Amino acid sequence: MFSLFADQEREAKLDSLGDPLALLDKHVDFVALAAEIDRRVPRPSRAKGGRPPYPTELMTRLLVLQQLFNLSDEQMEFQLLDRMSFQRFAGVKHTGRVPDRNTIWCFRERLVKANVEHQIFAEVQLQLQAQGFQAREGQIIDASIVRAPTQHNTADEQAVVKERAIPVEWSPAKRRQKDVEARWTKKHGKSYFGYKLSVSVDRRHKLIRCVRVSDASEADTLHLVDVLDRGNSSRDFWADRGYHDKPRERWLKLIGWRPHIQRKGQAGKPIHERSKARNKRLASPRARVEHVFASLTQMGGKVVRSIGLARAEFSLVVKSAVYNLKRMSSLLEMA
Template sequence: MENTQQSSLADALVIEHKSLSELDDVHIIINWNEIEKTLSSLYSSVPGAPAYPPLMMFKILILQAWYNLSDEALEKQIARDLMFRRFIDLSLCEPVPDHSSIWRFRQLLNTENLLEPLLEQINTHLEQNSIIVALGSINIIDATVTEAKQSRKRKGKDDNNTQDPEASYNVKTAVDGKRKTTYGYKMHANTDEDGFVKKMSYTPGNVHDSQEFDKLLDTYKTKDKIKTCGEVYADSAYANKKNNEKIGKQNNKVLHRAYRNKPLTKQQKQDNKQRSSIRYVVERTFGLLKLHHGLGKARYLGLARNKARAQLIAMSHNLKTGMNIFKEMQRLKGLRGYCVQ
């Protein structure tokens, strides 16, 4: 999508460099006009139209999640980074949105319940460009813990506990048998085989993984019942009679669970080994979200704000992954064209 804004003399004087166009491929794989239509309700439904175009503000939040920046750091980065300005279509002659405007717009997206539709819309655009495989896609479901911004018990004013009141304790037994306790939240996600986040939810840390299972499943309705789209891979925490019936025998790739006096059979162990080799994709995705996007530590107090941040992180991850796949597709297309010649 081309920049539709009027270029200033200052913009015309900028010397082109490949570093300025690093994010340009995103404009090819995403139809920003459709995203803008989704955001257009923000003009009419909320008193006082935003000072900046909603699409520009949304792109700013994508950059924030992409580069793991605070609101204040993001404001500074936009002011001095030509690539950021190019991505959001902000002229050198225009003022930069301040950090409070960024914060308010993120809150607005959350209160208007637009973040989930936006994630679905981005994924649809990636499907339309053959970057996400829709037909025959699998479901890899898991959860990861995010430490709360204020996770330790400390005395604040009036001797009140300063811990985030909406977070809670998560206790997990590690591979080495040691128990690890984290005070925070959980991101539950369904990814495909390429690591794209298809669906996600966000809860306090004490919510059991299996409780979010229904929200994450990729399903479709038939005349008789709701069926699962594709095979479902998950760890043994999701293994129970209810889930097994929901998934169906053919699509059930949940790890077998051993019970007291009922150890796993040789075949079940082999099944688990094969299923784990595919299930690791969701763990790799969580690792990337924590390493590059800061998902491991909550930035705000409260469930709603941190959920909004996690949803934006999922979108930015999908865009980043999609752009890398698109570049590889273009490279291979160029090689094929070269071979033909």
């Protein structure tokens, strides 16, 4: 049946079902996020004329949508034209001019080249604190492998790449398609190619407080000190057996930290029953970080489509910030 008010009726139905984007729009200060981006990465000059660039707030909202729903630039353009909730969230419902895939790519590339991802993450932390979500009750440290497209190189090419160099016979076009910064690693006997995301999550709110991205070959223990959150109200932290390192634990205790790290056995020397009981006791608080990684996985945080460490770091740090915004909105609604 034809209705002059079909759009309004569908919007009302969408609101009654619970639009998660409406919660983000309600609780997140996108103006402040856009202002921080403009401060770090000024908009292109219009001295030569041409069409004015899209507002930074609009592009920031599209960046959030991409990370939240794990969309490519092509899919982002399509969904923005097709999906009412996206149009309403981005503020383009009543205009025929919307950013296309090239505009979205160019905006993100400007941010990648300016290394602005950690400033975006820091601005989100300020918004968390402004809403009363200070880091409390200690923190949980963990890392996850993020897979990248597998590279098919010859043995000679791989030997050069391992030395962090680029084979001289590769053409410029081939170099653009080759990821020479991702690395192989093994976990539970299975090989993975890509990067590693290490995070610190506060125990009270399950919000990500510190982020570190590296290639997959780096050991988890190397990132432990980097991701410890000095702003947490407690000096306690929990970690799994991958972080077990007695000299480092002694040093952390000397400088005031209280580590609760699960123990692991060695070849021919399994852990005794008391350590097994301790591991079981520590598993409960440590499991809270697994909920965070499960949410990141739903947002596509276990795979990167891009090439190179800079783009992977940008994607994973911004995705962690978007997770925080989503989690903050949920906590505020529950409150």
